[in-house]
Amino acid sequence: MVIDNSPNFTLPAITNKDKYKCFLGEFETPLVWKNIISHSILHIVAVCYIFIHDYKNHPWIMVYAYTIFVISIFGINGGAHRLWTHRSYKVKTPLKVILLVSYSTTGMYSVLDWVRDHRVHHKYSDTNADPHNINRGFLFAHVGWLCMKRHPDVIKKGREIDISDIKDDPLIRFHTKYYQWFRLFFCFVLPSMIPPLLWGEPWIVSILTNSFVKYAAVLNATWTVNSLAHYFGNKPYDKNLRPTQNLLVAFLTKGEGHHNFHHAFPWDYRASEFLHMFHVTTIAIEFFHKLGWAYDLKTVSPEVLRKTIERCGDGTHELSKLTN
Numbered sequence: 001m002v003i004d005n006s007p008n009f010t011l012p013a014i015t016n017k018d019k020y021k022c023f024l025g026e027f028e029t030p031l032v033w034k035n036i037i038s039h040s041i042l043h044i045v046a047v048c049y050i051f052i053h054d055y056k057n058h059p060w061i062m063v064y065a066y067t068i069f070v071i072s073i074f075g076i077n078g079g080a081h082r083l084w085t086h087r088s089y090k091v092k093t094p095l096k097v098i099l100l101v102s103y104s105t106t107g108m109y110s111v112l113d114w115v116r117d118h119r120v121h122h123k124y125s126d127t128n129a130d131p132h133n134i135n136r137g138f139l140f141a142h143v144g145w146l147c148m149k150r151h152p153d154v155i156k157k158g159r160e161i162d163i164s165d166i167k168d169d170p171l172i173r174f175h176t177k178y179y180q181w182f183r184l185f186f187c188f189v190l191p192s193m194i195p196p197l198l199w200g201e202p203w204i205v206s207i208l209t210n211s212f213v214k215y216a217a218v219l220n221a222t223w224t225v226n227s228l229a230h231y232f233g234n235k236p237y238d239k240n241l242r243p244t245q246n247l248l249v250a251f252l253t254k255g256e257g258h259h260n261f262h263h264a265f266p267w268d269y270r271a272s273e274f275l276h277m278f279h280v281t282t283i284a285i286e287f288f289h290k291l292g293w294a295y296d297l298k299t300v301s302p303e304v305l306r307k308t309i310e311r312c313g314d315g316t317h318e319l320s321k322l323t324n
């Protein structure tokens with residue numbers, strides 16, 4: 001199930017006084033019904049299928065789908081997020097290709113749009129220019145922002161943000177040009193073809209598991225960073241920021257839930273001070289670092305970390321407890 005979540009950067013400016021009204025209520029910008037309907041179908045089918053799936057006779061398709069899920073998460077976290085948005089490390093071409101293919105398995109919009117959105121998110125976090133501004137509500141930050149036109153400030157600041165490094169990268173340019181084909185093939189077609197051809201899984205089971213359950217799981221896991229990790233949790237690094245430390249999100253996203261740390265030190269390739277066993281992205285980056293395909297891994301210095309915790313933290317960090 002392919003959903004077009006491409007941001008609309010050509011939307012004419014809408015002022016706050018032009019609130020959009022419909023039978024669901026009053027919104028700051030018009031709803032995008034195409035996305036609301038497609039997301040609703042995706043989630044209804046995925047949730048229903050989770051309940052009716054024959055786990056006893058078809059256990060391996062779920063293990064397989066979870067493996068693809070982890071690959072997708074690596075593509076978002078290791079590629080679109082930590083490499084291309086934040087430049088927290090550098091890669092050689094083979095790893096860049098692996099990351100682009102992994103990212104393609106997510107079924108999300110282009111890397112170029114992902115990077116632009118996320119740089120705007122960091123620069124104008126929790127304001128009207130933030131694409132998934134948490135101040136517009138939990139549901140808006142989770143999925144609502146993809147179901148309505150963008151706030152004029154998001155469009156304005158999105159146009160101003162510098163993404164020349166992304167545009168100058170020939171591999172990303174090539175991927176962006178054909179991303180609809182890449183996502184169709186690597187997110188839906190190929191993952192659905194492998195189980196029937198390799199071990200005789202029924203086609204319908206494979207398609208429902210990969211194109212609905214796995215796809216919805218990847219989207220929701222990623223969205224929790226914008227919703228849960230901007231809502232629930234402590235702020236040991238900077239209490240003035242909305243982003244929080246959220247272990248559930250860290251587990252779901254394989255290491256992106258230490259969001260207070262990440263917003264305080266976005267250039268740190270670990271996106272967390274500590275390494276947990278489920279921080280698959282960091283473990284994978286370090287593996288490729290040993291292989292020589294990832295290099296110049298950036299981390300915050302212990303001194304800057306300590307000073308930030310002392311000056312800005314909410315007192316929940318172990319260091320704060322020691323000094324108090």
Ligand SMILES: [Zn+2]
Nearest residue numbers: 225226243259
């Ligand atoms: Zn954030």
Ligand SMILES: [Zn+2]
Nearest residue numbers: 118122262266
């Ligand atoms: Zn970030």
